[in-house]
Amino acid sequence: LRSGIPEVVYAKNKDFDDVILVLKRSAEEKGIALATKVRREHILKLEREKEDITKNLNIQDYEFIVNHKACTIVLKRRGYKQKIHGKIGLLAAGTSDIPIAEEVKVTGGFLGCKVIHSYDVGIAGIHRLFEPLKRMIEEDVCCIVVVAGMEGTLPSVVASLVDIPVIGVPVSVGYGVGKDGKAALYSMLTSCVPGLVVVNIDNGFGAASFAALLARKVYKP
Amino acid sequence: LRSGIPEVVYAKNKDFDDVILVLKRSAEEKGIALATKVRREHILKLEREKEDITKNLNIQDYEFIVNHKACTIVLKRRGYKQKIHGKIGLLAAGTSDIPIAEEVKVTGGFLGCKVIHSYDVGIAGIHRLFEPLKRMIEEDVCCIVVVAGMEGTLPSVVASLVDIPVIGVPVSVGYGVGKDGKAALYSMLTSCVPGLVVVNIDNGFGAASFAALLARKVYKP
Amino acid sequence: LRSGIPEVVYAKNKDFDDVILVLKRSAEEKGIALATKVRREHILKLEREKEDITKNLNIQDYEFIVNHKACTIVLKRRGYKQKIHGKIGLLAAGTSDIPIAEEVKVTGGFLGCKVIHSYDVGIAGIHRLFEPLKRMIEEDVCCIVVVAGMEGTLPSVVASLVDIPVIGVPVSVGYGVGKDGKAALYSMLTSCVPGLVVVNIDNGFGAASFAALLARKVYKP
Amino acid sequence: LRSGIPEVVYAKNKDFDDVILVLKRSAEEKGIALATKVRREHILKLEREKEDITKNLNIQDYEFIVNHKACTIVLKRRGYKQKIHGKIGLLAAGTSDIPIAEEVKVTGGFLGCKVIHSYDVGIAGIHRLFEPLKRMIEEDVCCIVVVAGMEGTLPSVVASLVDIPVIGVPVSVGYGVGKDGKAALYSMLTSCVPGLVVVNIDNGFGAASFAALLARKVYKP
Amino acid sequence: LRSGIPEVVYAKNKDFDDVILVLKRSAEEKGIALATKVRREHILKLEREKEDITKNLNIQDYEFIVNHKACTIVLKRRGYKQKIHGKIGLLAAGTSDIPIAEEVKVTGGFLGCKVIHSYDVGIAGIHRLFEPLKRMIEEDVCCIVVVAGMEGTLPSVVASLVDIPVIGVPVSVGYGVGKDGKAALYSMLTSCVPGLVVVNIDNGFGAASFAALLARKVYKP
Amino acid sequence: LRSGIPEVVYAKNKDFDDVILVLKRSAEEKGIALATKVRREHILKLEREKEDITKNLNIQDYEFIVNHKACTIVLKRRGYKQKIHGKIGLLAAGTSDIPIAEEVKVTGGFLGCKVIHSYDVGIAGIHRLFEPLKRMIEEDVCCIVVVAGMEGTLPSVVASLVDIPVIGVPVSVGYGVGKDGKAALYSMLTSCVPGLVVVNIDNGFGAASFAALLARKVYKP
Amino acid sequence: LRSGIPEVVYAKNKDFDDVILVLKRSAEEKGIALATKVRREHILKLEREKEDITKNLNIQDYEFIVNHKACTIVLKRRGYKQKIHGKIGLLAAGTSDIPIAEEVKVTGGFLGCKVIHSYDVGIAGIHRLFEPLKRMIEEDVCCIVVVAGMEGTLPSVVASLVDIPVIGVPVSVGYGVGKDGKAALYSMLTSCVPGLVVVNIDNGFGAASFAALLARKVYKP
Amino acid sequence: LRSGIPEVVYAKNKDFDDVILVLKRSAEEKGIALATKVRREHILKLEREKEDITKNLNIQDYEFIVNHKACTIVLKRRGYKQKIHGKIGLLAAGTSDIPIAEEVKVTGGFLGCKVIHSYDVGIAGIHRLFEPLKRMIEEDVCCIVVVAGMEGTLPSVVASLVDIPVIGVPVSVGYGVGKDGKAALYSMLTSCVPGLVVVNIDNGFGAASFAALLARKVYKP
Ligand SMILES: Nc1ncnc2c1ncn2[C@@H]1O[C@H](COP(=O)(O)O)[C@@H](O)[C@H]1O
Ligand SMILES: Nc1ncnc2c1ncn2[C@@H]1O[C@H](COP(=O)(O)O)[C@@H](O)[C@H]1O
Ligand SMILES: Nc1ncnc2c1ncn2[C@@H]1O[C@H](COP(=O)(O)O)[C@@H](O)[C@H]1O
Ligand SMILES: Nc1ncnc2c1ncn2[C@@H]1O[C@H](COP(=O)(O)O)[C@@H](O)[C@H]1O
Ligand SMILES: [Mg+2]
Ligand SMILES: [Mg+2]
Ligand SMILES: [Mg+2]
Ligand SMILES: [Mg+2]
Ligand SMILES: [Mg+2]
Ligand SMILES: [Mg+2]
Ligand SMILES: [Mg+2]
Ligand SMILES: [Mg+2]
Structure with a gap:
């Protein structure tokens, strides 16, 4: 099948x-x-x-x-050209989240998606979030992958602001109760904002491959 | 926004x-x-x-x-008619998973989706799975919500069989280490099959509202 | 002492x-x-x-x-009149958080604080948050107690918006991984926004008694 | 005794x-x-x-x-010849599971069992599973040891397909909630498929020594 | 298959x-x-x-x-006669473990096994253990199912005394850290005695159905 | 704001x-x-x-x-002079807690607080505690940050002795169940002494930044 | 033996x-x-x-x-007279700990110990502790059983004040992270004060039976 | 005091x-x-x-x-001679437990106890246990410290065999669910054999210092 x-x-x-x-x-x-x-x-x-x-x-x-x-x-x-099947958005909350965000970007590109990204837009500086969100809406991305460690709030905030499907990726940065990424994971899972799903901690690949499947669904004319 | x-x-x-x-x-x-x-x-x-x-x-x-x-x-x-924005698939592994599956069905319908469902297709009787999957592919659903408790294997198996985005919903049935649904949740999160995302345990609403957003994306011509 | x-x-x-x-x-x-x-x-x-x-x-x-x-x-x-020693702010994210918020309000009042409160201002409707925050700044509250269950995001968001000490109170509402309030607790503890401290899950009394001690410190001229 | x-x-x-x-x-x-x-x-x-x-x-x-x-x-x-007391099957889900599978193979051989094995037959490529299962049935193995990390689904799937006792060995590969092997362990423990038992994470020795005892029981004429 | x-x-x-x-x-x-x-x-x-x-x-x-x-x-x-396919042993550590032991006995019988059982033989009175073990060896049971709550020691002790495969069933009796049966489960999983496997907490059905499959293997001449 | x-x-x-x-x-x-x-x-x-x-x-x-x-x-x-906005107290229980205590001291100083500190005053030598507490009361600190690993008792004891707000900082020293600092964190969260709040394990920065906000509130004439 | x-x-x-x-x-x-x-x-x-x-x-x-x-x-x-084999001390931190303290008292008495007890001496009112401790020293108890829920600090404090063996009994009262008694248990286990051992949460029987064995050892002239 | x-x-x-x-x-x-x-x-x-x-x-x-x-x-x-205040027994289950057992031996000796020890007497070879137990009874030790990792069964077994107070020390050896010593700790805590108390994982010092206090109590004539 x-x-x-x-x-x-x-x-x-x-x-x-x-x-x-x-x-x-x-x-x-x-x-x-x-x-x-x-x-x-x-x-x-x-x-x-x-x-x-x-x-x-x-x-x-x-x-x-x-x-x-x-x-x-x-x-x-050499010379191989990837076919593009759709567009996805990508946000990262802090600089510590960039490695996993890059995994999303590379995998998304590999699977034929144009990836529109913006990093370091976490809620400690929430005003930086609006410009990239506006761009993603204009570009009509089919979904937004949001990468966040620590308390993992950003996916909830993004989902509360837009009507686009959001895929949260918790990241295992931080220390204390946040050291292994479970605080971020649980925060995303318990969000009461609709339109948000989650993948495993640090699973940039999983988020991107889901987004790519979804992009093909949307793209298909 | x-x-x-x-x-x-x-x-x-x-x-x-x-x-x-x-x-x-x-x-x-x-x-x-x-x-x-x-x-x-x-x-x-x-x-x-x-x-x-x-x-x-x-x-x-x-x-x-x-x-x-x-x-x-x-x-x-009375007389109000819901506009339909798309189609989603819905599977439940066991009879104990039906209440959450029904929450998905009702919420999905409320949010304007036609929901094509099939229950009791868990891996203990894996052959029952193929017929409904074929129907969902023919109906061209935009995604499949898969509800499963206990060891939560069904979403992985479904995602391994089709190229449609799968949303796993772990359910808090069972006993022993499976009593609160965490075994199912963790099983879905750690699945190595691509194309699978997860919502909170028993969160049928969350899965349906994500699916509905996604359906609108696909539906929009 | x-x-x-x-x-x-x-x-x-x-x-x-x-x-x-x-x-x-x-x-x-x-x-x-x-x-x-x-x-x-x-x-x-x-x-x-x-x-x-x-x-x-x-x-x-x-x-x-x-x-x-x-x-x-x-x-x-009868006739006993509480002496007022200061003012504290109080916010609750959802309707389910009101019982614990009321515990804060009653305890704060009992310990001699004027309590300025606003409920149902969670991030699912984040715009409702700005008016009460403005009022609390004008009233010059010495701190804000923020009560939130589920993913417990509100205290972080409030702390990111104001320069007033914030005391987060996680609440044990919800289900799945959020059922016992630990998701909310961990989310608050790992917040990367400065100016936020936390008390035990459902401990409205603890937040109010800390706030009251603090209010006396501020009030003392 | x-x-x-x-x-x-x-x-x-x-x-x-x-x-x-x-x-x-x-x-x-x-x-x-x-x-x-x-x-x-x-x-x-x-x-x-x-x-x-x-x-x-x-x-x-x-x-x-x-x-x-x-x-x-x-x-x-030199020259020592092991007596053979029976036959056991051995499957591994992914390449990361091979070290523990090899521990099963070596220990099983040491304890006098002929070990019929097949690796890399996880559910991401479920069709590769059928050929080795058929061979094990034909060879009439007394049990099948199934080694699997991540979400640990393979033992359930195997047990659902054959009427041979299955011994699941969870493996501590992966990351996020699957990092220490508990997701795989819990998945196997909560499986609703009959005919499946489990040993400690990474305990290839334990699975093989149980299988060897069992093989002697079967072998004994 | x-x-x-x-x-x-x-x-x-x-x-x-x-x-x-x-x-x-x-x-x-x-x-x-x-x-x-x-x-x-x-x-x-x-x-x-x-x-x-x-x-x-x-x-x-x-x-x-x-x-x-x-x-x-x-x-x-009425008049239906179960065919017998083999013999299994069954031990329970304390009186609180009897309900799960009875689930093993009934399921084992249903699946065609003669079940030789002895209850209340936990290590607090370890001398009571020897007589039933001797009987099980004489009856040549194909395996022994050992049901135990609290610290779950009995399966290890039995496995250390006999060369018969042992299937441990942890039970969710007790209180404090033993309340949900995890102490018993972990104790059985980490046992360093060979020849012991485990099923989910309270899963008498699982132990019996595995034992029955095994009994058929042994019985088959 | x-x-x-x-x-x-x-x-x-x-x-x-x-x-x-x-x-x-x-x-x-x-x-x-x-x-x-x-x-x-x-x-x-x-x-x-x-x-x-x-x-x-x-x-x-x-x-x-x-x-x-x-x-x-x-x-x-060179020549930059920090403005002082208030005074905070700082206590550390054992020599292992000094690194995090120093993080509090440096951050507190950076944010404009005079930090009055005393180390190695844990409850194993509880008499050493009284002198520094007296000094902090005389200096009229606005709050006391108490850093403690292992069983994290010191913050409770301090809060029981003085009417000054106490901010507990759990530390991830120790071993066994205390290895990651959760024993200390939970001990502080469940303290039944009023006037105590908590930050994440090892989060000296968080405690100091909260204390600094609070100091400004008190300082403001 | x-x-x-x-x-x-x-x-x-x-x-x-x-x-x-x-x-x-x-x-x-x-x-x-x-x-x-x-x-x-x-x-x-x-x-x-x-x-x-x-x-x-x-x-x-x-x-x-x-x-x-x-x-x-x-x-x-009727008329049966228990022989006394020694004296043990018994302290309870709060009123919620009294049921378990009474289990210690009854069991201790049953096992032939004179039990000298004092309740409601927790650290929130630490001054109440000194008088009973002095009495226990004068009575020359062979050990002190200390029962405490919530953050379970009292056993550490007692062990830091006397050179008598202390047996801590954690209690499952409280709420939030303290609800099941694990915060108290872990606090006692990680105490850095020497001379303190622990039994399971709510296990008054266990503490008393250990104390009774110990009393017999001391009593024996 | x-x-x-x-x-x-x-x-x-x-x-x-x-x-x-x-x-x-x-x-x-x-x-x-x-x-x-x-x-x-x-x-x-x-x-x-x-x-x-x-x-x-x-x-x-x-x-x-x-x-x-x-x-x-x-x-x-040089020339300093430790005064002896009593005798304690010391048992270790496996060779991996010897480091912590040695910590007990050194600390016990330092605190003035004669330490009678025997290693490698775990339940996998339970017959080796009887000789050392007999010796300890004859030497009239005041208590027995029992060090054990993995499933931590030995302390329960010893306590079931003798009427001497037993202090269990869980050890963080092993792998899988036993890796951090919690399986051993929980097993000891939930033991239903009377006369057994526990210290933190790997806390040889704590067990020895408790034993030494106890020895002085017994020794005192
Ligand atoms: N079953 C459910 N699980 C989680 N969230 C829900 C559920 N049903 C509704 N919601 C969300 O909860 C919010 C409404 O909360 P409230 O104002 O307390 O009724 C909305 O944001 C909904 O999207
Ligand atoms: N006590 C039990 N624990 C776990 N699984 C069981 C139990 N009893 C029956 N089953 C399994 O559950 C499945 C039947 O589920 P259902 O269709 O919901 O009745 C079968 O595969 C049985 O093998
Ligand atoms: N191995 C150990 N585990 C736990 N506590 C210890 C250990 N060794 C010494 N201690 C205690 O730690 C305290 C000394 O801590 P410190 O001042 O940091 O050396 C004393 O109260 C000792 O009783
Ligand atoms: N409150 C208790 N907690 C734990 N064990 C107990 C308790 N009371 C009695 N016991 C032990 O439980 C065993 C009796 O179990 P049973 O045969 O089920 O009554 C005896 O070994 C007692 O030492
Ligand atoms: Mg949205
Ligand atoms: Mg797929
Ligand atoms: Mg702020
Ligand atoms: Mg089968
Ligand atoms: Mg054996
Ligand atoms: Mg105080
Ligand atoms: Mg002491
Ligand atoms: Mg005994």
């Missing part, structure tokens, strides 16, 4: 060589491949040894695109 | 008279009003005293529609 | 007769006495038997003042 | 020398010995110093067999 | 009429049917109205067998 | 360069800037490279003031 | 008739018998039907001694 | 120099001093630099006694 959506490599518990090989195999099949939650040392290793790896694997027509913040690797056939 | 979506009364901690009054005020404004999580004794009281209440409040052109399983009350101007 | 603050009876686990006797003893000493968290059946019993109790205990110069929502009983010598 | 089952060394908190000595003593008594949860640095140390150790301990007729993924060490008299 | 094992009705969240109807349908198909976790008031209602129900449903050739402690109802065609 | 309180940089998840740049920008605007929760390696880096940094950023009229225990950095225009 | 200590009936999950029968059997053997955690309705039933029960069971030489607060029943042969 | 018991340094969060200085000051006052939970790197540093430290601090008449397993340092005036 399924189709379309290309597979994404979850690299966290994989060996370096396995990650690269799976990326190669996927990219040869679909033209492009993505790995998320890549370990920092693997990212650095790839950058150091990119040339050798490319030669050894005989993938000179492909290029690696690394996002340090997001901890993602894309392998793409 | 907001609009459209009519307000829903959360009746759990409200007095009977307050619930009825807010419903009246809302229905007079919009033609229709909904209360969810109504206490069982208030449902019964309404049924016993419906006539008196109608007379006292002078709302003879309105009718009360009660759903016992869902614990919801709708107050509707 | 201590002084001033009159004792308050915590009635939750006390027998009816004990509550009344301690109130009598306190009121005879200070002119006024307060019991909080009185069990609903004891409130009703007092109302039914007020006359007999008054006669039996020989406290005809005293009057009982019961607050049903707050579950409090005040016993006051 | 007990007998048969040889002891297994739990090496996690033991010093290197202690692990090796206990293995030696056990192997001299029974012909073969096993250590599980050996620390990575001890595994590497053994490989570096195997020859010296063998000479120093005077165990030249014995050989060390190391499994890097499983973090196990077997010490075996 | 499945077969044999008849379905069992989980009655906890079902209406009385639904429970009886499902039992009727099942019994007509298989000759016998079982409902577990029946609510106390439904058990009493059945006993009061047994005759009417039998007449109304036209099931005069069937008899109801109620177990008050276990909260189970069996509906059986 | 807000004003006065200068922003404080939360450095925990920021890159070194970002921390320094934000400090520079803030200090140029207000004359002084503060970063808290600076990572140890960043503190050391700053000390090693202070001169280069100062030259490169062209901030020779500014000086860095580092507090190793508190993990704070202040950047201050 | 064991001896002396008579068994105590844990009545919480037992039927009324069973409790009475076990008491009878025990009392006939030892002259005296005790049941703890008796359900309130069973206490009342005993009082109503005492005469009939005595007659029916033919135990006219025995008397029932009921303690309503403690929820205990003692059955004692 | 207090006396006798010398203070013990809790070294976990202290700098190396502070630990040594406090030891020196204490040893000069009492002849002997003890630090517990010393960090491994500090233990090693002391061993490397012992001579320099001794010279620099001018403590040549003192000797350092380090216990690597216990992570303790004793500083003792």
